[in-house]
Amino acid sequence: MIPVVRAIAVYGFLLVLMRLMGKRSLAQVTVFDLLVLLIVSEATQQGMTGNDFSVTNSIILVTTLVLLQRAADKLTNRSPRSDRLLNDVPTVIVQDGRPIADRMRHNDLSDGELLEEVRKAAGLEGLDKVRYAVLERDGSISVIQSG
């Protein structure tokens, strides 16, 4: 398979995989999350290069991936629908100090993880002073304190 097709196949597969796994899949919560990310990149690299370790092949692969990313950025900037599909949407998970259970569950977010993020993001000891907490598209959590 020619390198351009390999790069497109791997890019497309990773895009679908990461979208199916949800916002928190690449949030790098723990050291092990980071390790898994490194292993994934190593495994996909072999699939893309095949047996061809030449400089030409790597230049073709890198150029293809960068152009694909640029095309995806253009598409998501022009079309809100594509943006939702490729990049997801933010989700409000806490409103007026109360976690919204079904949204937390759908995003595989536990109470413990939420409290950890609230401590890290806003330095708060609990949810009672949280006006809104939003699970952003990159998997991070933004916290807005109440008045």
Next chain:
Amino acid sequence: MAIVTEEDLRFERRWYRIQRVGRALLVIAIVAAVVGVFGTGPLASATAEGPGGRFSVDYDRFVRSTQSTSLQISAQGAVGPATVAIAQGFLQATSLSDVSPQPDSETARGGRVVLSYQGSLPDEIELQLAPETIGVHQATVWVGGAPVRFRQVTWP
């Protein structure tokens, strides 16, 4: 004041359903990989028997385009001419890289590549193949003139 985000609950609900289906499909794909549907596993290899069980061909049902594979022919009970032939159509998708033991001659005729041995056929013959074309390929191998047919799937 309400928070301003690009939140879209309708989209999210639809997406949760797609996620559930997609994740289930991924689990099915991994189970399929474990049992050998993508090569290497209990379902990955099979044996095809010739007419009357006189000879057999061990082959891989599922192979990958960058990995070599082999056909193991057990020809102890084979009758007829001391030849092994492979359909040329199959060899267009999978190239023949080595034969052990080496035949005395190799010719192409009548849509087949024919490997001929002097005297009788060796009991065991191994054909090394390098799959090249992705897809489902119908293979026919003739041992002593008798055919055996099987399918091989080549994954990328």
